[in-house]
Amino acid sequence: MNKPVIGLTGPTGAGKSTVAQTLKDLGCMVIDADRIAHEVVNQPECASELAREFGSDLIFPDGSLNRKLLGIRAFSTRQKTDRLNEITHPRILGEVLRQIEAGKAGSAKAVILDAPLLFESEADRFCDAVIAVTAPADVRLGRIMQRDSIPAQLAQARIRAQHDEMYYKERAKYSFDGSLPIHLIPESARNLLEKIFGDLHETI
Numbered sequence: 001m002n003k004p005v006i007g008l009t010g011p012t013g014a015g016k017s018t019v020a021q022t023l024k025d026l027g028c029m030v031i032d033a034d035r036i037a038h039e040v041v042n043q044p045e046c047a048s049e050l051a052r053e054f055g056s057d058l059i060f061p062d063g064s065l066n067r068k069l070l071g072i073r074a075f076s077t078r079q080k081t082d083r084l085n086e087i088t089h090p091r092i093l094g095e096v097l098r099q100i101e102a103g104k105a106g107s108a109k110a111v112i113l114d115a116p117l118l119f120e121s122e123a124d125r126f127c128d129a130v131i132a133v134t135a136p137a138d139v140r141l142g143r144i145m146q147r148d149s150i151p152a153q154l155a156q157a158r159i160r161a162q163h164d165e166m167y168y169k170e171r172a173k174y175s176f177d178g179s180l181p182i183h184l185i186p187e188s189a190r191n192l193l194e195k196i197f198g199d200l201h202e203t204i
């Protein structure tokens with residue numbers, strides 16, 4: 001069987017990063033689209049375009065990008081989020097493809113593409129299977145507030161700027177309950193990975 005590329009996605013605060021780390025512990029290579037995005041937006045050309053769209057005060061005196069301020073503005077409405085994606089996605093996808101090919105040539109069991117915007121960016125076309133990680137809205141709200149040190153109002157704005165969990169479940173063949181107790185996640189992830197391997201083997 002060819003080494004599979006498995007997309008991992010879901011709304012913010014659902015627990016996707018924890019599942020990604022677990023899959024890495026199980027021998028998979030994880031491509032972190034958020035990390036790639038962080039590197040891409042700090043490239044001078046991309047940062048300049050974002051500043052033109054969302055405000056020149058996004059650029060610090062040292063030339064770096066104020067990502068927190070960008071997040072507040074870009075995630076305030078669906079339209080602004082879409083505009084952010086239009087600017088950044090083509091640049092991000094180029095680097096994602098490069099890392100996928102490198103991962104296929106390596107020794108990992110599978111290549112995991114950890115991407116919150118997997119479907120919106122159409123990066124799911126590079127994947128053999130997709131897992132959607134979801135969790136109830138109240139769980140996500142609390143996690144976002146704690147993770148990003150922001151008040152409930154801003155956390156709710158980020159949730160509203162994204163699709164609901166049905167958007168992900170309807171598009172992904174596999175789903176994972178991100179609200180599981182932490183000690184149950186490794187076994188659940190291992191079982192799901194084995195199922196995906198089995199299903200892909202049957203289709204080849």
